[in-house]
Amino acid sequence: MNAINSLPADQVGSTAQRERRRRILAATIELATQGGFDAVQMRAVSERADVALGTLYRYFPSKIHLLVSALGTEFSKTATSLEGRTIPGDTPAERVLNVLGRNTKAMQRDPQLTEALTRAFMFADASVSSEIHSVGMMLTGVLVQAMNGDDTVEPSEDQVAIAKVIGDVWLSLLVGWVTGRHSADDVSRSMSVAVHLLLR
Amino acid sequence: MNAINSLPADQVGSTAQRERRRRILAATIELATQGGFDAVQMRAVSERADVALGTLYRYFPSKIHLLVSALGTEFSKTATSLEGRTIPGDTPAERVLNVLGRNTKAMQRDPQLTEALTRAFMFADASVSSEIHSVGMMLTGVLVQAMNGDDTVEPSEDQVAIAKVIGDVWLSLLVGWVTGRHSADDVSRSMSVAVHLLLR
DNA sequence: CACCAAAGTGGAACGTGTTCCTATTATGGA
């Protein structure tokens, strides 16, 4: 299964529109990286992206849509960088932990960004379900690829089910980390426990 | 392990203060049940609880604290009702699914309330960690009790670890349901998959 | 009982997400 690398909106519209969209998402990432969820203020995003506030809302109907879309584009970068690659590790569990560990480390490098994107993802309501769904698919796809070692094999239903459970656990732990309930070590340790339980 | 049945705040303060706190939480639950997260407006809560807005903020420093505390009191009711009881089911997996299924059904009965409480729980930041922690403990406690069949046995470390993973999966699925990504059936099915994988 | 500190009241005020409106600018088809 290949990851869904681009949201539909990446392809549509004129060049100027794609460029505006790109600027908006870049501004979002920058602000989130610096100051987290609270720093991503719609007026600030629109100014930094050099776009009117109304235009920003035409592209992304809410702050949550904006942040979840930003998460989607970040995620698709990860997915793309893994595409066609063989993931190191001798067992499915090792490979999955390798991928998740890499991701977790990246998120620890930009804690504010992680906080912003994670909280948006978790706060999203039903109106954001399509964006959320695409993020979920990418996550599951990456995990299935890791379980198999590469992305050439068609995954079984069971594999997909297990990948979904692992993804769920990872998201919960991420929230725990963002919330300050778990340390980074807690996350790694619990993730290891869960993955070894699920992939034995 | 017995559940933590009451937050500290339940015990402190004068009778009038406990009564105010009770009214506030009751008003919160009522509004959430009717209209979900958005309907729990601080002005509305304060009016319905017959308390000044400033007083409401003295008791609960933010809307998120308020809703997470409400979740805590709801949860502690569940925990209390299970206390000392023997949970039906022949295997740990069956008993855990029994408890979770009962809870899931209750949440489906009041979808708006569930949406409000779940979103608050997930949106909470580090300033709410103590409230969140107490909810997490109750959830883990209930699950451990279910795994053992009753609450008379001291749980092992492994059991606690597994219970935490199960709790994480359940929370993620709940978010998925609230967000409209998963149907109620999806939740039951995935939960069953996860629990059978983890408790085999 | 008189008094003081703490708690509560009522409401104004502020910040930020969101909506709305008008004028201006791009865009694509006849």
Add this chain to the structure above:
DNA sequence: TCCATAATAGGAACACGTTCCACTTTGGTG
């Protein structure tokens, strides 16, 4: 090329979470 239409700019206005302030009530203490 010119026009109709849509998209954008710029900014006012509104809603709700949150803070703050001046005043009143309450509850414990000498």
